[in-house]
Amino acid sequence: MTTDFLGLTSDPIAAVQAAHRASIHLSTTRGVLRSQAVYAMAEALKQAQNDILEANTLDLEASREMAVPDLILEWLKLTPERLQTAVQLLKRLSELPDPIGRVMDAAYQIDHCQIYSQLMPLGVIAMIYEAFPELAAVAAGLCIKTGNSLVLKGSGEASHSNAAIAQALWSAIEKVGLPDGCLQAIASDHSTLVRDLIVQDQYLNLIIPYGRPSLVQQIVRQATAPVLKSAMGNCYLYWSPSGGLEAVRWMILDSHQSEPDPVNAIEKVLIHPSQNPSSLLMLWDSLREKGFELRGDAVLSAEFPDLRLAEEGEWRQAYLAKIIAFKLVASLEDAIAWINLNSSGHADCLVTESYQESRQFALGINSASTYINASPRFSRNPKRGDSIFLGMSNQKGHRRGPISLETLTTVKHIIQGTGQF
Structure with a gap:
């Protein structure tokens, strides 16, 4: 060699x-x-x-x-x-x-010219x-x-x-x-x-x-x-009171299957106080069986001693491991505000049966991608479409979202005149 x-x-x-x-x-x-x-x-x-x-x-x-x-x-x-x-x-x-x-096609035209753009x-x-x-x-x-x-x-x-x-x-x-x-x-x-x-x-x-x-x-x-x-990790999921337990469980587990690089892995879960405690315990037991370490905010860790207390700084940090932290939020509006402040801003999720909630979440979340009742699992080689992805970008500016072929291009505007003045 x-x-x-x-x-x-x-x-x-x-x-x-x-x-x-x-x-x-x-x-x-x-x-x-x-x-x-x-x-x-x-x-x-x-x-x-x-x-x-x-x-x-x-x-x-x-x-x-x-x-x-x-x-x-x-x-x-x-x-x-x-x-x-x-x-x-x-x-x-x-x-x-x-x-x-x-x-x-160009978005504007000039008299006696043909304008177009190309990658x-x-x-x-x-x-x-x-x-x-x-x-x-x-x-x-x-x-x-x-x-x-x-x-x-x-x-x-x-x-x-x-x-x-x-x-x-x-x-x-x-x-x-x-x-x-x-x-x-x-x-x-x-x-x-x-x-x-x-x-x-x-x-x-x-x-x-x-x-x-x-x-x-x-x-x-x-x-x-x-x-x-x-960006990698620190993706949030809000579990609406109307959302199903199995959907939450599947989305969390599936999101962690893109290893070795957990690009869109769900690491934080926000839940409403009205969520059924038995459903929480069922979810947590299922995740522990799959090797996850679980953490909670001050309220949850006090009520459920098996949950380790998540430190304040953890809510903005990516674990890049099989760790999930849970936090109570009073409403969908509070969930959106918390996610916009603390998530990595590239992929955040919602589980709900409400169309109104799904629209509010999709428009309110300030992230590159939002997933509603769908796994955010990352794939470099999607089965459908003509795209190959290097990673996910969480910034506003050059390009946002999946880093693909078009991300590595720029646009040139070409103005072809007719010679008339």
């Missing part, structure tokens, strides 16, 4: 500059060629599976010796199934329609990610498909895995003949490299941080280039 990667560098400035030069040429390549490159990535990843898993074993052994948290170890650990999922995702991505050049690549995208080695392949597929250059900066815990995956991806890009430098990987050693990277706003068009909230917040604070915040 070898982890020598032709594009691996410890110089983030040189990497971004090379990616910028490549992006100029990549943006004009035919969609067919970019799709071929994405398919070639899938094949290269499949052929390199043994090398990648061997490299991942080295990372896991080193991380255990350094007492890396169990959460990161879970994110770091690759399996043949996780790699196969990435391969399948890339193959499906290669078959999707080319988003670049898609023409749309264009952003240019250079940097992804800074914590563990999750296979995400490099997903990000590379999305970026190449949309004609963007990509700069990867993984965490030190996954250094061998990242290098092995990057080697496979680079070999596919070289084989197809895409511009040199369109995929860059930065060595995973020092945090100073991250700081040097995220201030290259002259060349970078977008930064995507992926990992714990602390990583995302650090990038947002320090970056001078645009940042697309991604």
Whole structure:
């Protein structure tokens, strides 16, 4: 096995500059060629599976010796199934329609001109990610498909895995003949490299941080280039008095099935004081049987001693684990206000039988997505539609909600005159 990667560098400035030069040429390549490159990535990843898993074993052994948290170890650990999922995702991505050049009607017109708009690549995208080695392949597929250059900066815990995956991806890009430098990987050693990277706003068009909230917040604070915040966990569910117990139970359990990255996992549940205590006990017993740790606010933990008291700061924090905290709220209006103040703002839920409540919740919640009597479980490869998702964005600005192909594009307005003055 070898982890020598032709594009691996410890110089983030040189990497971004090379990616910028490549992006100029990549943006004009035919969609067919970019799709071929994405398919070639899938094949290269499949052929390199043994090398990648061997490299991942080295990372896991080193991380255990350094007492890396169990959460990161879970994110770091690759399996043949996780790699196969990435391969399948890339193959499906290669078959999707080319988003670049898609023409749309303009919202305005000028005399003696025809105005239209079309999707264009952003240019250079940097992804800074914590563990999750296979995400490099997903990000590379999305970026190449949309004609963007990509700069990867993984965490030190996954250094061998990242290098092995990057080697496979680079070999596919070289084989197809895409511009040199369109995929860059930065060595995973020092945090100073991250700081040097995220201030290259002259060349970078977008930064995507992926990992714990602390990583995302650090990038947002320090970056001078645009940042697309991604979010995990701390999603809320309000259990209306009219909502059914089984629906609540199913939504909670199903939302936690998107591991190893619990993007839309429900971690907080708001309940009305009129909720039947026997229903609460049935839900809690069921969740404990599934390995969940349960917590409650001051009122609930006093009434039910088995509930550990949730500290004040926990209501705004993601657990990123099988932990659920329960809190009493007096009304739907209070639930909406609490969620808007404390949730991570990317996916919040309601269980109700009332249409009026569902409309009030959908319009009142200030989050990217609202789920009503539906599981918020996250999937990168939905069974229906023409979308592949990297993650979920909770910010208002560039794009909000699922990070997809269109998220990595921008709009150009084209005004074609007739020559009349």
